[in-house]
Amino acid sequence: MIAEVVVENAMEVRETQHAGITSLLLVRNLKEGGISPDLKTIGLCTDAARIPMSILVRPDIDNYFYEEGRRRRTLKILELYWNHGIRNITFGALHNTVMDWDLLEDAITHGFSVNINQAFDQTQDLVKNYLQLALYPMVRQVVTRGQAETAVAGESQIQQLVQLDKPSLPVVADSTGLTSDNLKPFLERSGVQGIQFGAGSRDRNGKINFSQLEGAVNVLRRHAKSKQAGENSPSRFRF
Template sequence: MFPIRIEVVAETPMDVRAAQTSGATQVLIVRQLPEGSSSSDTKTIEACLEQATIPVSVLVKPDAGDYCYEEARRTRTLKILEVYWKRGIRNITFGAEHDGVFDWDLLEEAIHCGFTVNVNQAFDLLRNPQAAYMKLVQYPKVLQINTSGAPWATADGDYTLEQLLRSASPQLPIFLDTAGHSEDRVLGLLKTGLHGVQLGKTIRDGQGKINYGLLDRWVGLCQSLNKRPRSF
């Protein structure tokens, strides 16, 4: 049995405190979550880290745009890596792709810098998610993959998260962003092999603020399954 992990997306130190109080197991620090998320400023990150008693990852994304990094955005991304490393940040959430292929060179740049990496939803844009997953498993410094759970359109037809979970390993956990998914679907996936959830927009109100009732509800649902045996 592997306990379900619960990652809360935080934008402020107050969000970090709320995540910890709720029972979340880890935090992802971003800014501009409603617009698509981007890297936070170092002052905010340091304030969040001062509050954190659970593992923290920091998003590396130059703006709230997509995950295809042409030269200018690539340069900005590398600069963010440099700044974060100098500020003592060691775990990042990051991902990039081009024409449905994962940007392995940029991933290796991040690993070469010394970071451990949680792969973000750039993974959702890949043409062959299973092949990419099996390759990512070979990187000891890649710690988890985040996905929106939408089917991948492949040459052989749609490839689903359920199919990916059949070949998933606890060595590289798969997290589902719960936004847009019903509780029943999330619970079903958790019972059959999903390793964790990411709570971002799901637990926020129309103004982008955390709704503490929703946060506690989702954390409670996930924690209730930790008392039951699950198959992987």
């Protein structure tokens, strides 16, 4: 199971990765929706990270529809990051009702490994866009709430994506709306391959709620073990 936490600085990286997390997403201004972090912060966080970390590529906190000016700024960020040794990014842009395939392919052509953020939820047809994304080997995961305010409300859409059975492209649910009470049944019903813990896992002051986070990670671990045990158990019937 993927357990990814959105972080903003090196201190959060050091504190978070000891909670059983499998990956990190580094952003700036998470409270406002998240934008690309500066190179100094990236350097400090990279030095502190002992688990995989992806860097957000987003020029501003405006929507995910990128007109020409924002496209140029995005390409400059990609060039800057690549020249400084960054290879794993989180990204999402839209063109009309679908993903911006040209901009995505620009990122892939640079050589980046790409995680897709919640721009995905603003496409018109999640299934169509997911199946198209699954054709790109360098696209590694998709984060979604199933086009709803919370992953719980969008569970049926999320379940539909999981049932497409594309193991090369894990479906990761955003943690908004997930609690200690509903996380386990949500995992069992939806079948998602992971959870991303973002703004919904922070307190009113914007600090990561480590008690809540560690509890959720323990649920994910138990679920993964239970799932693995079920897959490895011998069938009752032999043919």
